[in-house]
Structure formats: structure tokens, C-alpha cells
Amino acid sequence: MNTFKTLFDKYNWDQILVDINAKTEEDVRRALQRSKRDLEDFKALISPAATPYIEEMAQLSNAITKKRFGNTIQMYAPMYLSNECQNICTYCGFSMTNKIPRRTLTDQEILKEVDFLKSKGYDHILLVTGEANKTVGVDYISNSIKLIRSKFANITIEVQPLDESEYELLRSNGLYAVLVYQETYHREEYKKHHPKGRKSNFDYRLETPDRLGRAGIHKIGLGALFGLEDWRGDSFFTALHLQYLQKTYWKTKYSISFPRLRPHSGGLEPKVAMTDTDLVQLICAFRLFDEDVELSMSTRESELFREHIVNLGITSISAESKTNPGGYAVDPQSLEQFEISDERTTEEVVKMLKSKGLEVVWKDWAHNWQ
């Protein structure tokens, strides 16, 4: 069966970086003038040659986003269900070897967290777990979705990669979208950061969006964890992945996230820094490359940065997030997966968005599970 891996294996990481770094200002200007941009244009837009054009890119990105999405921004909240994990990921506070108290929320605790998030107005929820098949396998996830599906318009998960039939089951139980970030598309570097557990299987993760597409999941979220490898290389492969999926599973919607490494207990320093300016350039490049893709921004980023970026192409945003199981109402003191940066309340973020002329959307699509 053909998957993204067939296409991916035709590319060479080092050569892609050479190509990107060889792009000239003329390539950037050409990319800016085109109405439909391809992967060569994307390479130009993320290249060092595009640095003097970031302001122009930002204005174009803003105009395209307004035309396609209006003045709206979607709100969502993550809800961590468990910090149990059988993987070692060098950058994560929940990594198996970290000696932290482990906890998995019960039905009652989940409902308590839900009450808090509903009181804040959230209708889109992102359920997050580590990877521990015995405690938070597909049965646990399925039960959690069924437990809360009548309370949310839209349920997304960010959990271990699953098989196609498992995704089909979750979809029939009310799952809308799945986020699965490749972390890095650099095969060797990936191995260093995922030495143990099922996540060490690079190809299984790489082919997860194919399984999601085949299972008919409504939306797939892609991304790389910036800081593990050269952000330009990882961004190119994310764009390649997106383009492949859009052609192959054209009924599915897509979103891109831009997580940068954050401090956590037992922390890892970024190998390759990505500055705020780099991230602005990348967000605008993605918008110019793809007018329809949703672009998402979490509370990993600072207050100031988020205020600047919300008008440049971002279409969904979280607020007041907790990255520990039970963090909202059940056990606020438990250890976080990583430290968030923007610690403002939902109300404060909504006020900021409105002051920027944006209309806050809580619900845009709903199943009726009453």
C-alpha cells in the first residue's frame, strides 16, 4: 500500500537544506507575486533570502487569512487525561524514566475537569494522553470520548498513534480530529530523541496520517517540534506531508501547529534555536503556501508573541491551558508536561483578541450526541 513514506524516501534532508539556502531574493519575489504557490516557492519563503521580505509576507498572509476565514479565531482547550507513558522522549516531562507521580483521570475526574472548561465557554476540546497501552489504550480513549461527547461540539485527540480500525472505532464514537506531530522528519535525529518504546518506530509514526485519512477522520493536525533539528528542514517536510495528504485524502481538513521546545522537568536544551522572527516567517510562509489550512497557536508561546501573531495567519488558539492531568480542577499541583508561557486566563485572552478586531468562535461544527 502506498503511503507518504514512498514519497518521503525519495528526498534527502541535506539536499533540501542546500536547496533552501540557495534560494535568492529573486526567488522570494517571484514566490510573493504568484497567486498559487508550490513547494519551490515555499522553500524560497522559508529561506534566509526571505528575511527582508517578512513584513510583506505578513501583510499578504493577513489579507489571505481574512479573505478565507474572516475576522474569526477559534478557541480550544487541551485536557490532559493521563501522564503515564512507556516511551522515552528526551524533551518530555512525562518520559518513562522521569520519576514523577503518575495519574490517570477517572470518569468522575474527567467530568470535573469538563465542568471547569465548559464554565469558561470551551466547545472544542483536545484530549491528551501519554502512551501506555494498559491504562490509556484505545478502550480508555473511546470511553473518555463517549463520556464527554454530548458536552462538546468538537473532540480532538493527541495520543499514541493507533491502527486504522482503532481510528474508525473512535470516529464512530464521536472523534473529530487527531493531532500527530512527527517531532522531526530527520530520521537519525528522531532515533536519538526516541530511544525506547513504540514511539521509536519512525515509520509507524510517519504513516499515521495515512491511517487517519483512510479511517475517515475529519481533520488531521501536523507539525514538528522545533528545536530538535533545523526548523527549515522540518518545515519543508511538514509542507510536503501536507501536500501529499491533501492530494490523497482530499475530503479531510488539515491543520498545522508550530510547537517550540519548552522547559520541563529534566529539561532538554534546543539543538537548533528558532527565533521569534523565524517563527513569524514560517507562519506566514505556510499561509502563503496554503490558503485553506488551519494554523494553530498554543500557550507554549509568550503573551507578547501571541498578541503579535494573532493577526498574521493563525486561525485557532488555546488559552489558560494546563498540561498536567487534572490541572484545571482535580489536581492543579501535579507535574506539567512542559511549562506554558502565556498564563493569562481565558477571559483575558478573549479580551486581547477582541481588542485586535477578532471575533472569537467557540463552536464551528457539531455532532448531535444528546
Ligand code: SF4
Ligand atoms: S512526548 Fe508523549 S510519548 Fe513521549 S514521553 Fe511525552 S507523553 Fe510519552
